[in-house]
Amino acid sequence: MAKRVIIVDDSRAVIATAELALDGLISSGVIEFKSYLNPLELLGALQNGSENFDMLISDVNMPEMNGLDLARAIKSDERYKTKPIIVLTTESSEQMKMTGKEIGVTGWMVKPFNDEKLVKSIKMVLGV
Amino acid sequence: MKDLRLLIVDDVEDNRLVLNAICRKMDGFAIKEAVDGLDAIAVCEEWHPHIILMDVMMPNLDGLEASKVIKSRFPETVIIVVTAVIDPQMEAHMAAIGAAAYIHKPIDKELVRFKLQSFGAFLRSKDGIHAKLSTKEALNPFCSDVRHLKTIFDITDAEGMMDFGVWILSRCEEHQTFSSSKVDPVIELFYELMRQGLRAEEQVSIIIEESFEEIFITMKFDKPVVLKAKTQELVDDLQSYCIIRQNFACVRLNIGVNQPKAETIPVSIKTPEVCIAVSPSLLPLSEVEDLKEVRVLQSEEQTLLRQSFVKKTSAFEYVADIGGDVLDEIRDLESLDEEWRESLNTLESEPSVENIRQFTDGVLAVYVKAINNLFEFTALAYALSSLGTFMKEQADAVINDPKKLKMLVMLTEHLGSDLTSWREHIFALQDAADIHYLDSSFFSSCMQIEQIVGDKKIDSEDDNDNDMEFF
Numbered sequence: 251m252a253k254r255v256i257i258v259d260d261s262r263a264v265i266a267t268a269e270l271a272l273d274g275l276i277s278s279g280v281i282e283f284k285s286y287l288n289p290l291e292l293l294g295a296l297q298n299g300s301e302n303f304d305m306l307i308s309d310v311n312m313p314e315m316n317g318l319d320l321a322r323a324i325k326s327d328e329r330y331k332t333k334p335i336i337v338l339t340t341e342s343s344e345q346m347k348m349t350g351k352e353i354g355v356t357g358w359m360v361k362p363f364n365d366e367k368l369v370k371s372i373k374m375v376l377g378v
Numbered sequence: 379m380k381d382l383r384l385l386i387v388d389d390v391e392d393n394r395l396v397l398n399a400i401c402r403k404m405d406g407f408a409i410k411e412a413v414d415g416l417d418a419i420a421v422c423e424e425w426h427p428h429i430i431l432m433d434v435m436m437p438n439l440d441g442l443e444a445s446k447v448i449k450s451r452f453p454e455t456v457i458i459v460v461t462a463v464i465d466p467q468m469e470a471h472m473a474a475i476g477a478a479a480y481i482h483k484p485i486d487k488e489l490v491r492f493k494l495q496s497f498g499a500f501l502r503s504k505d506g507i508h509a510k511l512s513t514k515e516a517l518n519p520f521c522s523d524v525r526h527l528k529t530i531f532d533i534t535d536a537e538g539m540m541d542f543g544v545w546i547l548s549r550c551e552e553h554q555t556f557s558s559s560k561v562d563p564v565i566e567l568f569y570e571l572m573r574q575g576l577r578a579e580e581q582v583s584i585i586i587e588e589s590f591e592e593i594f595i596t597m598k599f600d601k602p603v604v605l606k607a608k609t610q611e612l613v614d615d616l617q618s619y620c621i622i623r624q625n626f627a628c629v630r631l632n633i634g635v636n637q638p639k640a641e642t643i644p645v646s647i648k649t650p651e652v653c654i655a656v657s658p659s660l661l662p663l664s665e666v667e668d669l670k671e672v673r674v675l676q677s678e679e680q681t682l683l684r685q686s687f688v689k690k691t692s693a694f695e696y697v698a699d700i701g702g703d704v705l706d707e708i709r710d711l712e713s714l715d716e717e718w719r720e721s722l723n724t725l726e727s728e729p730s731v732e733n734i735r736q737f738t739d740g741v742l743a744v745y746v747k748a749i750n751n752l753f754e755f756t757a758l759a760y761a762l763s764s765l766g767t768f769m770k771e772q773a774d775a776v777i778n779d780p781k782k783l784k785m786l787v788m789l790t791e792h793l794g795s796d797l798t799s800w801r802e803h804i805f806a807l808q809d810a811a812d813i814h815y816l817d818s819s820f821f822s823s824c825m826q827i828e829q830i831v832g833d834k835k836i837d838s839e840d841d842n843d844n845d846m847e848f849f
Contacts, residue, residue: 267830347847361822
């Protein structure tokens with residue numbers, strides 16, 4: 251059964267480039283891909299149970315809500331506590347990463363990303 | 379001690395504020411402002427500034443006319459032109475009037491300080507005040523005994539960079555070849571190269587060799603040099619006066635009265651401590667043209683991508699602070715949204731170099747101009763212009779490859795949507811908690827497009843930077 255991978259990023263261009271990178275996994279049915287531009291919309295859908303995921307890829311700097319705040323909110327919900335969240339961002343400060351680690355984020359990757367390394371990491375985290 | 383007087387001339391208050399904020403952090407300068415060319419002349423009459431930062435387009439009397447009057451009355455005044463307009467004719471006029479240097483908008487504050495401090499130290503040295511610029515034991519660049527020998531600058535910090543700037547200015551002044559059109563681009567080029575080298579923590583050395591009529595400035599690199607777009611432009615402008623190879627850059631500067639003839643240009647000799655600097659005229663043309671950029675993630679770009687704005691400014695605060703004119707210009711960009719899409723649709727249905735240029739010059743360039751007026755968004759403007767440069771470079775490859783074309787159009791359309799959304803969050807809704815939420819991400823997307831469309835594998839200088847870090 252395909253794993254549900256959600257990406258949340260305020261940039262359509264980032265979502266499109268990530269989708270292109272993951273095209274092989276999507277077209278072969280290994281993952282199903284869903285994107286959100288607004289973290290608040292995703293959080294609402296997760297909280298009311300209309301959305302679910304096997305892996306979340308989140309940006310950090312978004313106008314409506316910071317990606318780390320989103321991760322913290324999701325991780326505080328028992329239903330999603332153990333689900334992997336990876337951060338895909340241009341931010342690379344140690345302090346920011348440390349915050350991510352404390353929240354329980356699984357991994358951190360900086361943009362612009364290398365397609366092959368993104369796919370490899372996602373496969374590793376999902377165990378596919 | 380504020381021994382030098384600096385006058386900032388600009389009709390836009392925000393611009394004066396920005397320049398003033400940059401300049402007042404330097405020691406030794408008393409600063410005044412003038413709001414147009416007439417005001418500038420009036421201030422010069424009573425205050426006699428040593429250096430003037432002069433805007434060009436101003437009401438009442440523009441920067442060109444004001445500079446003419448000021449240079450005719452006070453020929454010693456150093457005029458540095460601050461302009462967003464790259465107009466060779468205007469630059470030629472300004473050079474003829476005697477403008478000493480240019481500062482291009484968007485303003486690079488470190489470059490502004492570098493130029494002002496170099497001119498400052500240069501003016502002081504003319505008055506016999508030799509400020510000690512470097513705390514290190516360095517070769518004395520002003521010693522006549524070494525002028526016909528190699529002069530070596532070991533650049534380890536900003537002070538070392540300044541020593542080099544002062545030396546060049548002073549050297550050219552001695553030979554009455556103090557022309558902005560020649561010296562200024564050379565200083566800018568080496569400033570960029572030195573800064574790039576220092577940031578990469580490389581050993582930066584500049585070796586100067588002299589003939590009777592020319593000086594040859596050579597900089598060695600530990601690693602193969604990667605030029606960013608701005609540096610490449612400087613190299614292009616210098617044409618045959620500059621040559622860059624993987625391990626060195628060399629510029630020749632004519633300091634004599636007569637232009638040297640090509641056949642008399644000496645080839646510098648290879649010695650154990652100096653790299654080979656071959657005169658461009660002796661290289662086959664094809665070799666000169668074959669200088670290609672290797673597109674890896676550069677340290678400059680790393681800095682832009684990874685810049686962190688410690689003090690977060692909210693969109694609400696920011697918009698309250700900027701001028702109405704700038705805001706109107708940004709709001710006018712709304713009319714470009716449709717043009718952005720249509721221009722890309724036209725390109726997709728009728729692929730041609732002209733249609734790529736229509737998009738880059740007719741749509742992208744308008745965006746760059748508007749964003750350039752917002753000093754806060756240098757990274758965004760840089761990203762957009764680098765996208766334009768990339769599209770023009772790749773024009774032939776893209777129009778002949780339907781798959782690449784489709785990909786480029788699709789991704790660029792998304793970038794357009796991102797910009798629309800950015801305008802909404804910053805200027806209309808004003809709800810972004812951090813005005814810089816898009817900058818780095820947008821730049822990153824532009825690079826990602828280069829990776830996908832240009833078959834260029836984007837890689838960081840440090841390979842591990844691209845790995846996912848697991849916690």
